[in-house]
Amino acid sequence: MRINIKSLLILGLLFAFTAAFGQDKTLETETAFMNCVYEALPDKGAKFKEVLDTAEKKLIKIKYLKDAKGESYVEIYKDIRNMFSPELKDLGVATYMAEIQGQLSNLETSKCMEAVFGSPKFENSKLSKMLVLIQSIAKYEDGETLTNDILKIVKPEDFTHDYYRMTTFTMLEAMNQVDDSGINFELPDKDEEEFTEEELKNAFKIEIFEDQKVTLNNEEVAIDAIKSKVKKYLKKNKAESILIFKSDRAANYKNFMTIQSQIVTAFEEVREELAQEKYKTPFESLTESQKEEIKNIYPLRIKEDYEE
Structure with a gap:
């Protein structure tokens, strides 16, 4: 199944940032964490909640969610293929979180989060378990x-809580990112660009x-x-470069992610070296x-193909 390992790392960082704040069965610590965020904002989180509501309504409108109930969110997670669609790359949540990041970097908010971090609930929290899961992603x-x-x-x-809605929306956006920054991009959809037979x-x-054998030009x-090898090909052919990434549906998931990551990294490195x-100057600067x-x-010119 197609998935960007860099997107999983983004998700891992999201969990790593918040996992230490734990939770109990009443989601008390998730609420405490979100309150730290909301109290740091001039409007006390009104815009943040609006952004989450807007993302949810968009998912319902495009029939990605049946409704706002937690069971509808569960359906997303039941099959990882549900997490990929061009319509999911911009729900507005990740963009807003990036906008308010500076407002959260203050002493008062840090102390608020440290108090939540110090809660004895962390050790047996759901979020600590989630962090362990993400850190062991390579085993999957x-x-x-x-x-x-x-x-x-x-x-x-749990999915009716703002924290888990935020996490789900951010996950969906991360897994469907395209090359708009030059770094955290996913391979494009196979029908995105038309190529001639030549x-x-x-x-x-x-x-x-399926037997996990990997070939380059057969x-x-x-x-x-x-x-x-991809870097060598890109440097030689530059704008004329076209990569075809073909995967058997039964191919090992870990191998698939590793190969896709190496392709993405090859593009990042040649762009960085040219910059x-x-x-x-570094590319990002x-x-x-x-x-x-x-x-x-x-240019990122890649055709993905799959064997059923």
Whole structure:
């Protein structure tokens, strides 16, 4: 199942940031944590709650959620394939959280969160268990096992709480990110760009089979060799580069994530190296026009394909 390992790392950071604040059966500590956030904002969280409500209403409107009940959220987690759709990449929650980040960086809010952190409820909290799960993500060989384990921790009624709504919306957005920053992007949908037969004939083909064999242009290779070979291909072909990533549906989940991560990292590194060479500046510190120039030299042109 297609999933961006960098997006999982984003999710892991989200849990890592909040997991220490624990919870009990009444979600007392989730409420305390969200209150720390809300009290740090000039409107006491009114806009934050509105953003969450808007995201939820959008999901209901596009029939992604049946309604606002916790059971409807559970349906998302029952099959990891439910987490991928172009309509989920911008729910507005992650953007708003980025906007208010500076307002949360103050002594008063830190003390508030430290008080929650000091709660004796942490050790047996649901969120501590979730953090352990995310930290052991590499052991999962299929997405269904991952989402099933999440549902063993978080119950339907939990999803009506602002904290778990925030977590779900952020997860959905992270898993559907595209290349708008040059760093945390996911491979594009396979139908996003049309390629000619000649272009596909000359593309760099990466394939993972049911028996876990991996090939580059039909030659078997070790997984850890993929990044360097992709980088070499990108540097040689630049804007003419096209990658085809083909995966058997039964391919090992961990191997799939590792390969996709190596492809993404190869793009990041060639862009970073060109930025340093051309402007003596990290890619993320470039102006928007400079970033666009680098992206045009190394565009993300990838066709994903799957065997049923």
